[in-house]
Amino acid sequence: MKILCADYIITCNDNFDIIRDGAICFDKKIVQIGKANEVIQNNPYAKVKRLSPNSVIMPSMVNTHVHLEFSANKTTLIYGDFIKWLQSVIEKRDILKKSCDVECYENAIEQMLESGVLIFGAVSSFGEDMQSCIKAPQKVVYFNEILGSHPDMIDDIKFNFDKRVEKSFKFKSDNFIPALFVHAPYSTHPLLAKHVINLAKRDNLLISTHFLESMAEREWIDKAEGDFGEFLKIFNKNAKPMYSSMEYLDLFKECKTLFVHTNCCTDKEYEKIATLDAYISHCLVSNRLLNNPLLNLKSIMQKNIPLCIGTDGLSSNFSLNIWDELRGMLFAHTDLDILKLAKYLLIAATKNGANALGLKESAYLKEGKNADMITIVLPQKVEDIEQLPLELILHTNKVKSGYIDGDRYV
Ligand SMILES: [Zn+2]
Structure with missing residues (x-):
């Protein structure tokens, strides 16, 4: 002792x-x-x-949302506009993926460790980061991600996703906990989202999703208008919104859900989230770099939705040091008293984060x-x-x- x-x-x-x-x-x-x-x-x-x-x-400290597979990005991706950024991610993702070798993953994990992040939630799109996450000294919640909206692709996507999930479960331990991730309402077909959500309910797994991150997503979901229409036609000529925001939130009833971003939510949507067994992950730097609105912390506080912190990946951040993220939050949320906010953020970065990732004994x-x-x-x-x-x-x-x-x- x-x-x-x-x-x-x-x-x-x-x-x-x-x-x-x-x-x-x-x-x-x-x-x-x-x-x-x-x-x-x-x-x-x-x-x-x-x-x-x-x-x-x-x-x-707990980083609840990071994409390690994009850790090779420094100045490759386009910032300043959500859709332009998304286009650049699609264009460059193979190059970025290839240039993130084992050392690149280790550096990202080390940067978090040095800043005191002993617990993190990694969203994996391809499974390339699995071995590095298994070997990481930290406690890792490994979110297997699903996305795809074209009806012809559903069976293939489901098959590949199930294989990735199965593989992650072979390495399940106290320090490597497989979980599930639905990319977003604009990108994931309801049949795929329901498949993953049913799995979460059946096996009592943690689930997470990006939700209402940009005004482009808001316009698309509400009115089928804006920049998203043109963008989504690249993947599906007949693209149309697949859910209303409330329909999407309803899918997560009876799940333990971590909603990421939510910075374009209305008060009504926050009220709905407050009725779910849910947390919100705040990724301020990512939101700012992609010119997305500032999260309405006052509304989240009023509705008693527990907040936690994410750095997002190096695809939309310059640092995985969680203190950089917290400092950004102190300076961005000028409508809140700075001493109270500092305390609130420390709780978000520790207790709430650990609870959100199902690690209550470390909270x-x-x-x-x-x-x-x-x-x-x-x-x-x-x-x-x-x-x-x-x-x-x-x-x-x-x-x-x-x-x-x-x-x-x-
Ligand atoms: Zn993300």
């Missing part, structure tokens, strides 16, 4: 309890958490390590929970504890150490 002592322990529990001069005693699980003198006294045989001054211990620091935690050293002392979440987001790039099931990986 080990004991880590730090100036601050941020538990990320519902009360957002912060323990000053705290300690955590742990093996694979957390044995005791509290004031350092009490924890040390109660566990006399544990090896004690006192972290540097101004240290913080907190739960693992916050408490006796009996998994010893999945990170340590961070702040550059100076923070006198006022109310400032701590904000200072942490402003000043953190890399963590000092990271523990997964009590073993040190960073």
Whole structure:
């Protein structure tokens, strides 16, 4: 058993309890958490390590949405417009896929690890990233993705998808959890979406989907108008919207769903999401780069929909460092009080993210929970504890150490 002592322990529990001069005693699980003198006294045989001054211990950061298969992109894809970006992804995807070798995957996974992401959700379109995700030190929820709208292709797509899912299940473990992903309402035929959703319901699997990411998607779904019409005709001359937004949301009843983006949702759609067993993954940088609107956090907060954080892939981000994403959010959501927002974002990046990915035992620091935690050293002392979440987001790039099931990986 080990004991880590730090100036601050941020538990990320519902009360957002912060323990000053705290300690955590742990093996694979957390044995005791509290004031350092009490924890040390109660566990006399544990090896004690006192972290540097101004240290913080907190739960693992969770990146709920990343596409590793596009990690080779730096300046290849087109930003500034969702449809132009999508066209460039289709045009360049084979080149990007080929140029992401094992080292490219490892670098992406390492970047997340160094920033304290010990849990992530990877969306896989082709299964090329599977081995790297299996070997990753982190806990990985592996979302097998389905998409395709042409009726003639349905059987082939289903067949290939089932094969990928089956393969991922061969490697299922505590740290590699297969899950399902429906690409989006504009791209996935109802027969394919229903096939995947039925699988999720039957086997109680986590499911996720992009939803109402751009105004182009909004216009297409609502009115069959806008830039999407021309774009989708490349794939299907007779393309028309396959669902209304409400019909699409209804499909996910009785599922555990992670909706990604949702930044073009109306209040009514958020009300509907609030009735589902659902989370929303906020990918701010991706939304900004593709000129998509800012997520309405106020509406999400009012409806008590739990928010979590995603970096999206390097296909629409310059970084997989989750602190870059959080800093962006602090500066973008100017309608919210910055101190309250910082606290809200830390909960989103830890507890809500772990819960969204079905890893409830890693969600916050408490006796009996998994010893999945990170340590961070702040550059100076923070006198006022109310400032701590904000200072942490402003000043953190890399963590000092990271523990997964009590073993040190960073
Ligand atoms: Zn995405």
